[in-house]
Amino acid sequence: MRYISTRGQAAPQAFCDILLGGLAPDGGLYLPQSYPQVSRADLDAWRKLSYADLAYEILSRFIDDIPAADLRAIVRKTYTAEVYRFTRNGGDAAQITPLTKLEDGLYTQELSNGPTLAFKDMAMQLLGNLFEYVLDKRGESINILGATSGDTGSAAEYAMRGKHNVKVFMLSPDGKMSAFQRAQMYSLTDANIFNIAVTGMFDDAQDIVKAVSNDAAFKKQYKIGAVNSINWARVAAQIVYYFQGYFLATGGANGSNDKQVSFTVPSGNFGNICAGHIARQMGLPIKQLVLATNENDVLDEFFRTGVYRPRTSAETSVTSSPSMDISKASNFERFVFDLVGRDAAVVRELWAKVEGGEAFDLSQAPCWADLPKFAFVSGRSTHADRLATIRLAQEKYGVMLDTHTADGLKVALEHRQAGVTMIVLETAQPAKFEETIREALNVEPVRPAELAGIEKLPQHVVVMAPDVAAIKAFIVERV
Template identity: 70%
Template structure:
């Protein structure tokens, strides 16, 4: 979306990092087929976490950031999270008749940005009963919300799944929730993440904070597997004639497990089914519809650079192409 919004814009250069060969062919073609000279696709040898770490490293080099006027367009950017807060108000008003009613939301979650926006909406006073965090096989967030233990997996132990946008072992927006959980004590947040950096984890299971996660903040969680995705996609199509993508299937599967009688449940749909044709075909024995104009997008020539997961290498590329 960022590339299409900024293509051809004078005075703007977009350097988009993505994990090399870890997106679907449709997703890859959407990005890499853009030939605009101000768009640079950098395919990083690694996983999404590696791309995210590089973005953070570039942003944390304040001199470099100031010199080249660098901003970010992913969920690290506060403006992105704030914009997503609107979804929750829109969904709430669509599902209720009065302001005394509560609604639960199930959110496919990898990087925690979208469900963090739901948390912010709840903190603003929106009557949200539950915020249901739905993960795929990369279940670091589900483990935390169930047990209080936050243990990152690392690149080598991050599974490549059929809901690839959630193939994340550490959630970049998670600190924003923990900041609220610990009473906005920045030093406590710093100490927890220093523990993550040194040991790979922290554990709140024995802390009074753990009980607050569900009781005070309304969080619940669950996990979905490839087999679950196939079953949910198949059931949704057979029941309603609607094709959903793999990430939405994760959210729907976990949401239905956590659903409470009398409380409307909204599952956030997060992607087009066309991006994940192989899995849709496996579930339904048919291809999902494609948006007009994108029927043969994989046949278009592609322009991209394959690079190591090295922040200095990425910075040198940026400096050479601004």
């Protein structure tokens, strides 16, 4: 399996090379040259597997430069009930991502049972183990530069803390995350973890990561790597739970692969739902991929109108679902690459506009007629919608939702189809967003006992302006 850039001006690479590299040298994102196809026989066999063994079967289709025995050992080390132990609603920790039934044909899928109570742990724990394995084999080290709008940062830091040959420099928007999210990141004391709060929005932090990654000389000299979802390994790992969710919703080990299901995905950076798109392209029977945004609705606008109009930081709203306060969806480039028939020249032209601060409009392009075959629909949610949906879920189903999953359920209910099971992917546990849960329900969300009082711990963070040169200097002083 070789990987190509969405912008077509980088040589094809093997998996382990792009794992450490992040962005392609031409500024594009890596994707497989073709998506491996899954047969009916594969589906029949895979539904009987444990989560770790399912992960091996899927990831081995994308990774051929790690010996099979080593890859199997890595995924079995990653996906254990001990790591993903914070289950709720009667979920079985052994399933890793159990379903919670709301009513007939409507489920949420628990993706936030890992150490930081967010779905990012599903991929990030694997990424940490892959990094350690590859760096050890090569005798190399890496300095990870990332940006987070809320959950990626803590998931990355918890996955990489204490790993030898790895340092993490994580940018976050100063004061924009929840108190719990800030505490999870800033309270870490590991010597290889550095937190930088940027005076701006997430998109400012993400722009810095891209600028540093596009400086080939700096990137090479200081061994800069990425853990944001621009890293293909993150997306690949997320493909697995779509298969798992499908199997659980259609009868488990003894079920049938005759039915289609739909997935609703709260979306900010497009990485999570991009994994669903790839699962569908591989052959998983997905009827619809329902994209849910909050007030920062750049992605909803595209799927409704064909116009992709990234917003400036000043135009980006600070909301009660902060992990989706994103107006430049970096993974969206991967989908557009597929939508335009994998024509890299078209992608280069479109992203030259985006990087110049302009919008692009595909509504009159020939590829727009092909959009229905990718089965995307979309919707948006507001703070009032979140509160109402959190109350609905608690009162009707006896289930407490976090703010992002509430956005997802609100949009899912608008797009349900008769006879088609709908699975809403959970984003995080409600404990991460106590302020809004109190506002909606006037109760305190339950959090794991070992995370009680985390906000009272000393915090270690440096506040900096969104200045590329200053961030580079900070990294150089510490590597």
